[in-house]
Amino acid sequence: MTRSLAIGENITTFRQVQEKLGLTLSEDSQFFTEWMAELPALSDTEQARLEQVRRNYLYQVSDGILLEETIKMVVLSPLLELAGFYQAPYKFRTEVPVEIEAEGDNGEILRGRIDALVLQDKLWIVLIESKKTTFDLELAIPQSLAYMAAHSEPEQPLYGMVTNGSSYLFVKTLSKQYGISDLFATRSQYRNNLYEVLRILKHLGQLILQS
Known part of the structure; x- marks a missing residue:
């Protein structure tokens, strides 16, 4: 746990990722294809559930930005369950939360956290x-x-999904390189991007069991 806190305090930019960790963004278009490979199909039941998750999210966010526990309940937990x-x-462990901050348009310091x-x-x-x-x-x-x-x-491939509840992207590391997927948004007028998010999660879940 102490290791995670030290990482959180010292690695906050892509320049630090390269300088302190020695990780570089791969320029190989085939480095991270897992997120766009032939992905598992979703059942009608799973699609119906994701439509409800999307409606729930849009309803809850209509009153403002969702806080972490609401995001977990409304969006993240259903995705992980499906x-x-x-x-x-599968077994989970939890990392120590890390505080983050950024400067807003008016110079105000905005604070948040990463779990x-x-x-x-x-x-x-x-x-x-x-x-x-x-x-x-x-x-x-x-x-x-x-x-x-x-x-x-x-030396083995590792994967991650990063989300703030409204958007999702996937990352991969292998040796000293990393790759990043396209961005998937919950709020999409013409398609439910949660379909793709779930399909990728299922695919990555199978890959890590096989590795």
């Missing part, structure tokens, strides 16, 4: 939360990479 991550053989659930010690589910604004996921990616870089077996 992915099967609350069942055997991480680690599945099978190979898949990081990272939630970024703020009480006054929605932090850009860019702020959470260096933190996620820092957690992953501290893994005892960096």
Whole structure:
């Protein structure tokens, strides 16, 4: 746990990710294809549940930014349940929360925090939360990479999902490189991006069991 706090205090930018961890963004288009590979299909029941999750989110967020516990209940927990991550053989551990801050447009310091659930010690589910604004996921990616870089077996592929409840992206590390997926938004007028998020989670869940 102490290790995680030290990482959180010292790795907050992509420059630090490279300088302190030696991780560089891969330029190989084939480095991180798992998020767009042939993904598992969703059942009608799963799709109906995700439509309800999306409606629940849009209803709750209509009154303002959702706080962390609400995001967990309304969006994240249903996704993890549908992915099967609350069942055997999957096991979670929790990292120590890390405080984050950014400067707002008027010079005000905006504060939030990052929580991480680690599945099978190979898949990081990272939630970024703020009480006054929605932090850009860019702020959470260096933190996620820092957690992953501290893994005892960096030569095996490790994965992460970073979310603030409204947006999602996936990351991968292998050796001294990392890759980042496209961004998926809960609020999408013409499609439910939670379908893709769940399909990717299911696929990554299977990959980490096989590795």
